Amino acid sequence: MAATNYKIAYVHLTSKIRQTIVALLGVMFGISMYVFMNSFMTGVNDIQTVLAFTSISHIHIYNDGPEDNTNLVKKAYGPEVLANIRNAKVIQYIQGIKNPEPITALVRKQPDVIALTPQVNINIFFRNSANKINGTLSGVDVENENRVFNISEYMVAGNWNDLKYNPEGVILGADLADRLSLHMGDNINVLTPDNVSKTYKVIGLFRTNVNGVDKSKAYLNINSARQLLSANSDYITDLQVNIKDFEKTAPVIARLAPVIPYKVESWQMANQQLEAGSKLRNIIAVAVSLTILMVAGFGIYNIMNMTINEKIREIAILKAMGYSSRDITTIFLTQAMVIGLAGGVFGMGLGYVLAVIVNHIPFKIGGLNNLPMAYRPQDYLLAFFFGLMTTLVAGFLPARKASKIDPVTIIRG
Amino acid sequence: MDNNTALKADNIVKYFYEPEKFQVLKGLSFEVKKGEFVSLTGKSGSGKSTLLYVLSTMDTDYEGSLSINGETLTGQSMNRLAAFRNQHIGFVFQFHYLLPEFNVLDNVMLPALKLKRYSAKEIEARAYDNLRMLGLEDQALKAASKLSGGQQQRVAIARALINDPSVIMGDEPTGNLDSKNTAIVFDIFQKLARERGQTIITVTHDEDFAHKSDRIIDMRDGEIIG
Numbered sequence: 001m002a003a004t005n006y007k008i009a010y011v012h013l014t015s016k017i018r019q020t021i022v023a024l025l026g027v028m029f030g031i032s033m034y035v036f037m038n039s040f041m042t043g044v045n046d047i048q049t050v051l052a053f054t055s056i057s058h059i060h061i062y063n064d065g066p067e068d069n070t071n072l073v074k075k076a077y078g079p080e081v082l083a084n085i086r087n088a089k090v091i092q093y094i095q096g097i098k099n100p101e102p103i104t105a106l107v108r109k110q111p112d113v114i115a116l117t118p119q120v121n122i123n124i125f126f127r128n129s130a131n132k133i134n135g136t137l138s139g140v141d142v143e144n145e146n147r148v149f150n151i152s153e154y155m156v157a158g159n160w161n162d163l164k165y166n167p168e169g170v171i172l173g174a175d176l177a178d179r180l181s182l183h184m185g186d187n188i189n190v191l192t193p194d195n196v197s198k199t200y201k202v203i204g205l206f207r208t209n210v211n212g213v214d215k216s217k218a219y220l221n222i223n224s225a226r227q228l229l230s231a232n233s234d235y236i237t238d239l240q241v242n243i244k245d246f247e248k249t250a251p252v253i254a255r256l257a258p259v260i261p262y263k264v265e266s267w268q269m270a271n272q273q274l275e276a277g278s279k280l281r282n283i284i285a286v287a288v289s290l291t292i293l294m295v296a297g298f299g300i301y302n303i304m305n306m307t308i309n310e311k312i313r314e315i316a317i318l319k320a321m322g323y324s325s326r327d328i329t330t331i332f333l334t335q336a337m338v339i340g341l342a343g344g345v346f347g348m349g350l351g352y353v354l355a356v357i358v359n360h361i362p363f364k365i366g367g368l369n370n371l372p373m374a375y376r377p378q379d380y381l382l383a384f385f386f387g388l389m390t391t392l393v394a395g396f397l398p399a400r401k402a403s404k405i406d407p408v409t410i411i412r413g
Numbered sequence: 414m415d416n417n418t419a420l421k422a423d424n425i426v427k428y429f430y431e432p433e434k435f436q437v438l439k440g441l442s443f444e445v446k447k448g449e450f451v452s453l454t455g456k457s458g459s460g461k462s463t464l465l466y467v468l469s470t471m472d473t474d475y476e477g478s479l480s481i482n483g484e485t486l487t488g489q490s491m492n493r494l495a496a497f498r499n500q501h502i503g504f505v506f507q508f509h510y511l512l513p514e515f516n517v518l519d520n521v522m523l524p525a526l527k528l529k530r531y532s533a534k535e536i537e538a539r540a541y542d543n544l545r546m547l548g549l550e551d552q553a554l555k556a557a558s559k560l561s562g563g564q565q566q567r568v569a570i571a572r573a574l575i576n577d578p579s580v581i582m583g584d585e586p587t588g589n590l591d592s593k594n595t596a597i598v599f600d601i602f603q604k605l606a607r608e609r610g611q612t613i614i615t616v617t618h619d620e621d622f623a624h625k626s627d628r629i630i631d632m633r634d635g636e637i638i639g
């Protein structure tokens with residue numbers, strides 16, 4: 001029986017080929033838009049992530065300063081004792097992370113951790129004669145720093161690895177160098193908060209395209225930074241950690257935070273605006289593409305309804321000849337399915353073509369060359385699935401209507 | 414009901430509700446024998462077409478009971494009735510009601526493809542046999558819409574015959590045909606009744622046609638008057 005129903009569906013589809021094509025184009029357009037919008041949004045989010053993680057790590061461990069100890073009286077005698085303390089001075093007993101070796105070892109042991117790097121970060125004045133700029137001098141473990149932040153990719157002059165063997169060398173953000181009128185090989189003087197002054201040589205320039213970083217950051221070998229602070233040889237201020245999936249920081253934090261006596265912070269906590277932006281873009285993408293699919297669905301619904309009104313006499317005659325309601329439903333659902341499947345396949349193709357074309361449009365802002373695009377199979381499969389669902393729902397209602405046609409009223413007129 | 418009865422109607426009552434409640438069929442009871450060629454006649458509004466559609470099992474909104482070939486059809490589900498029509502009843506309507514997008518052969522084969530008593534190949538052979546009997550075998554592969562009115566009506570008869578139904582029902586099958594084609598259709602019906610023992614029940618306005626058939630059921634105002 002099924003074969004006959006399919007044959008009837010086939011004849012219906014091919015005899016009004018123009019209508020079929022219009023319905024098919026509707027689905028195709030909806031699905032291609034879904035594919036394209038999602039690829040584009042994913043591409044943008046990926047780029048955003050890459051840009052963001054040139055300057056921040058997934059998990060940041062640092063000394064957040066001492067807790068508020070200005071009212072010691074209250075601590076000793078409880079809140080009912082009044083105390084009047086003015087101009088309390090806070091003493092930070094521990095600068096940076098004390099005894100970092102076991103902490104580093106503990107973090108490294110976590111299964112999700114793929115890279116970590118210690119840093120000695122110093123707030124500093126960069127000076128070139130009369131020019132003074134406030135910024136951060138980051139003493140880094142050259143190899144591990146590159147593993148976490150991939151900084152060697154962003155070098156515009158010099159070689160990242162030169163930092164390893166050059167205790168007198170610094171690598172400057174390109175904008176910082178501009179503002180200080182410094183070039184490769186020039187000398188730069190730094191002044192620490194403790195009034196220590198030292199002169200280094202510019203051995204490289206980088207540009208991450210994160211403005212705040214490019215105009216205020218410089219890198220130094222971690223041992224030179226310790227020397228500058230007169231700190232011991234395992235002194236660090238920050239531990240930067242990367243994990244396998246940057247979205248899944250929460251479980252790692254949950255494991256580390258209770259056993260590490262310092263601030264353990266995920267990138268989401270530190271940069272909620274990044275997460276919000278990425279989530280909002282996803283919502284927009286889904287909303288837009290679902291709207292398009294719905295419009296396409298209404299198109300199919302309309303065309304199927306029209307077809308059924310045109311074929312109402314034929315449906316009646318099929319029923320008179322003994323075709324059951326289920327046969328009629330099958331015939332019209334098959335038509336919707338064929339439109340959905342074909343529209344889906346062509347839609348995925350068109351979506352891919354659109355994605356490739358837009359991917360080639362030049363876009364030279366923030367270190368990009370052209371518009372970003374992601375090519376993920378799951379976007380295509382989801383689009384196909386949603387398209388098929390839409391067509392089935394849009395086809396089901398008219399098909400049911402057709403199956404309920406009463407042959408007597410139609411044939412008697 | 415003895416074995417020789419093709420169709421039995423018992424106290425069939427039917428109302429129309431639009432525009433107001435109105436009794437169309439007023440308790441009709443009759444039997445039709447196997448191989449009988451029956452004409453339903455009467456003025457328009459007499460209820461003869463309404464009766465035919467009740468007998469056809471397509472209209473289920475009636476009181477009383479109907480059985481064909483000993484099977485009681487009153488109260489059966491729509492899908493069961495569709496399957497019954499497919500196997501036991503062939504229809505010829507006033508307007509041919511062929512499917513215009515299919516060719517003649519496909520139109521004839523469709524009820525048999527639904528019944529699936531034979532393979533597609535055998536069905537095709539049987540369809541050709543029917544078309545040959547009706548003098549249409551050379552039109553088999555033409556689109557149904559390309560044929561003349563008389564030819565289309567003969568195709569509709571070929572389609573009605575494809576499953577060897579025991580009852581063939583016609584709703585003014587010659588209403589749209591000229592006298593020559595009317596004669597052809599009548600001859601076919603008579604031959605089917607005489608040679609194959611198929612029961613023919615047909616509504617007609619055509620006095621000659623009715624008088625030549627085996628039996629006339631004449632109706633007026635929802636009652637059988639002769």
